[in-house]
Amino acid sequence: MADQPVLRAYVSLGSNCESATAMLDAARSALAALPDMRMGAVSPVYRTEPQEYADQPWFHNQVVELLPGESWQPCSLVDALLDIEAMLGRVRSADPALRYGPRVIDADLLVFGQLRSTDPHCLVPHPRLTGRAFALRPLLDVAPRLEVDGVPVSQWLERLDCRVDGDRIFQ
Structure with missing residues (x-):
């Protein structure tokens, strides 16, 4: 009997609150505590320029590899991520101008x-992944051979107008 391939999911974590490092630690701990879930590789933390809404502190971002058991599906994982965000104090602003504004934690x-999902609640792959250096650079750290829509992550990153300087990402 052949071994089943290991299912791998990748989650981007971000925070730009005063205790951003602690929030990323807490989010990783909450992910590791999910039932029927194992933690895989974890990228370094990158400090990244805010996107869309520039008048805010820089973000701390990283990507976590998860090894979900058979009970998990994309939408159930998105629900768990939303629960973790709420547990850690994330409040979503009703103001559309603040959609990309400051946040204590973001888990995407x-x-x-x-798997692909076109469910509006859990679009997979993430619809803005290929345009975000703050997600692609750490994703490349944990999954260097991963392809998104048939294109290697490294090539998506090369297509962007961005620069990585040590642990800082400019885009």
Whole structure:
């Protein structure tokens, strides 16, 4: 009997609050505590320029590889991520201008194995992944051979107008 391939999901974590490092630690701990879930590789933390809404502190971002058991599906993982955000104090602003504004924690499902989802609640792969250096650079650290829509993550990153300087990402 052949071994089943290991399902791998990738989650982007971000925070730009005063205790951003502690928030990333807390989010990783909450992910590791999910039932039927194992933690895989974890990228370094990158400090990144804010996107869309520039008048805010820089973000701390990283990507976590998860190894979900058979009970998990993309939408159930998105629900768990939203629960973790709420547990850690994330409050979503009703103001559309602040959609990309400051946040204590952000947890986005980037990729869930080879599965695709067009469910508006859990679009997979993440619809803005290929345009975000703050997600692609750490994703490359944990999954250097990963392809998104048939294109290697490294090539998506090369297509962007961005610069990585040590642990800082400018875009």
